[in-house]
Amino acid sequence: MNLPNLTHIDSELDRRHFLGATAAGAAMTLGAGSLGAAPTEVKANDAEAKPENLVADLYESLTPKQRESICFGWDQTDERSKDMPLRLHVSNNWRITRPGVISPFFTRDQQEMIEAIFFGLYDKQWHGKVRQQLKDDAGGYGKRQSIAIFGEPGSGKFELVMTGRHLTIRCDGDSTEHFAFGGPIFYGHAARGFNEKPDHPGNVFWPQAVKANKLYEMLDGKQRDEALLAFEPAESEVHFQKEGKYPGLAAAEMSADQREHLTGVLDTLLEPYRESDRKEVHRCLKQNGGLEACSLSFYETGDIGEDKVWDNWRLEGPSFVWYFRGAPHVHVWVNVASDPSAKISAEG
Known part of the structure; x- marks a missing residue:
């Protein structure tokens, strides 16, 4: 399978508004994409709401054409990761695949599942801060993020990776041996411009x-x-x-x-x-x-x-x-x- 050419995210932001909704078949509430709305929440102790289960649901919902673009073998490499699996690559600003997570490439139900997976990786008390960071750095959730799925849910090894500006986060269901978080992660924030003041006003981290x-x-x-x-x-x-x-x-x-x-x-x-x-x-x-x-x-x-x-x-x-x-x-x-x-x- 050939990977798409990977490029750094360009500076032009997609300003489309993403409205949250209830993810189909999952016990969760998705907040609206605008600040001030209730943040995404995945219910604790609800097995059906686990991000890993939603990755499996998302994978099953993908068409062959979609899988060709965002699904890869467990040990797939490319020009960035060189001799290392791409799923173990980390950068401060990158797209792991081309389709945006709220682009027409994904159906509305798939978009909602992806959002629920993403916010399910964070403590619910931090959902608002995560949305603030995404708004400041990327124009909001879904504006500059992309995903890839490595391996196949149900086969014993799988991992979803989401990347973007100031973002690399993973959902692996403990199938990545040895690593916490499923591999290296990255987070950041430029709250009020590229060059922040000494006290970093507004920076959530x-x-x-x-x-x-x-x-x-x-x-x-x-x-x-x-x-x-x-x-x-x-x-x-x-x-x-x-x-x-x-x-x-x-x-x-x-x-x-x-x-x-x-x-x-x-x-x-x-x-x-x-x-x-x-x-x-x-x-x-x-x-x-x-x-x-x-x-x-x-x-x-x-x-x-x-x-x-x-x-x-x-x-x-x-x-x-x-x-x-x-x-x-x-x-x-x-x-x-x-x-x-x-x-x-x-x-x-």
């Missing part, structure tokens, strides 16, 4: 950096010297490093109250996502020494306003990378797995 910087304030002078580095690594450098000491201040060298705050930082990072994905991250961490095996780094470069509130920082361990880039606006790269040898494809 900036509180994550505020939480991390409060931990920096708790460090003594020697700890700050270890934690604060001059230069950050390349943006998409989120592959796992060889075992050993990771850059920055080791959590094992923190005091009990500092480690407790670090746990709170992790909780804040995981807050947007559904419970099953949060639990998977914790399982992956536990298998590789927990947070105690990780290190925390802050970077002098990219300090917007030179206020020493570090916009760029990184939490890293044997098979854990959460890389927060707050300059010039928020880009966050996430790669978490149970196996430190697990490999991905990343492009900045």
Whole structure:
């Protein structure tokens, strides 16, 4: 099967309005696409409303022509992922396939299922913030996003990937071995323009950096010297490093109250996502020494306003990378797995 040529999303936004509706055959409520409407909600503990079940329903509803455009083999590669499966590729702004999720390519019922799958991957308390981010960065939900399905639901291995500007998110039903979230993910926000102010007004993800910087304030002078580095690594450098000491201040060298705050930082990072994905991250961490095996780094470069509130920082361990880039606006790269040898494809 030939993949379509993949290109970065162009800057012209599609302004069509997407009206939410009830997804056919699923127990959920879809919010309207405009801000202020009730956000999408997938009922907790309702097996029929699980995003994975909806991926199976969506797959069954696709015509042969649709499958040719958005469905691929489990280990399909392309020019971007090179020798890695495309389903393990991550970028800050890309289309994994050409059809938009609210384009005429999909029927109305299919559009509704895709929206329910997407919002089902997030904690319902974050649905409004996710819609705000999409409005600011892409003109709203569905305006610049596309999907691909790898493998076949019911065969044991399948995954849906949705991409767009400041977005790579996955729904895999735990069929992707080793990885939390089904593989590397990306999120970001440019709330009020490309170059944000020091306090990042309106940025829904900036509180994550505020939480991390409060931990920096708790460090003594020697700890700050270890934690604060001059230069950050390349943006998409989120592959796992060889075992050993990771850059920055080791959590094992923190005091009990500092480690407790670090746990709170992790909780804040995981807050947007559904419970099953949060639990998977914790399982992956536990298998590789927990947070105690990780290190925390802050970077002098990219300090917007030179206020020493570090916009760029990184939490890293044997098979854990959460890389927060707050300059010039928020880009966050996430790669978490149970196996430190697990490999991905990343492009900045």
